[in-house]
Amino acid sequence: MKVIVYCNGLESRITDKIVAHIRSNWPEATIYANNDTTASLNTDTPIVLVIRKPGSPSDQTKAILRETIEVINTVTIEEILFRVDAKLGKLTKSDKAIATKESSPTRVMSRREFFQLGFPRNSLNVNDLPIVSADSCEAKFGCSKCVDACPSSGALKIENDSVAVSNDYCIRCGLCAGVCPVAAIQIPQLSEDAYQGLLNAIKSSSAPTKTLVITCNEQGISPRPWMDIEEVPGIGVMVSDKSRQPLRQQTY
DSSP states (O other): OOEEEEEESOOHHHHHHHHHHHHHHOTTEEEEETTOTTOOOSSEEEEEEEEEOTTSOOOOOEEEEEEEEEOOTTSOHHHHHHHHHHHHHHHTTOGGGEEESSOOTTEEOOHHHHHTTTSOTTOEEEOOSOEEOTTTOGGGGTOOHHHHHOSSTTSEEEETTEEEEETTTOOOOOHHHHHOTTOOEEOGGGOHHHHHHHHHHHHHOOOSSOEEEEESOGGGSOOOTTEEEEEOSOGGGSOOSGGGOOOSEEEO
């Protein structure tokens, strides 16, 4: 997916290196730096990455999905580029996090969505409800692992040989995705495509050490050099089955 990148309030030497790096390595990204007057402000932009000095003004775009990297004075340019690559690796594959207000046949429409039907149905919003692939779902063969693991009564149910998700009862813990044996359930904030994009970007980095942390409480993690922190609604999104790369924290 296309990503808009804004560089705000940084020293020109840092900005120049970030711009050159992104233009050389990320054709999916369009970057605007500091006083770039070509930046389209006050417009709807699906995905935005903001790289800025703490306290500097943010961009004014109405981004659907946004990530921010704050650059402090003690951080090296190599560390900044490591984090930029990690975020872009994830964001360029985060198509499942962007949705329209069209209702999916694999989920139950909520009362709120029912009353919103009068609004434009092609407008974008952030999708945080688990997505079920009816073609891959093995409920048709009797599987009910996700329903059995779900801690919220009524959030999941099997109908029409697949699993349906209720917006009213789902608590976004991610356990359903974690126990699904065939990856038929995806968590939009960190879908398997986005997760793989993130891993690929981190692994290809020339950083001396590389640490990825998946957490449901980013404030509880103390950042350190060469670390990328990704916050998810519930740590249950991470898999317990060893065949599907379990991790909370992993160093490369």
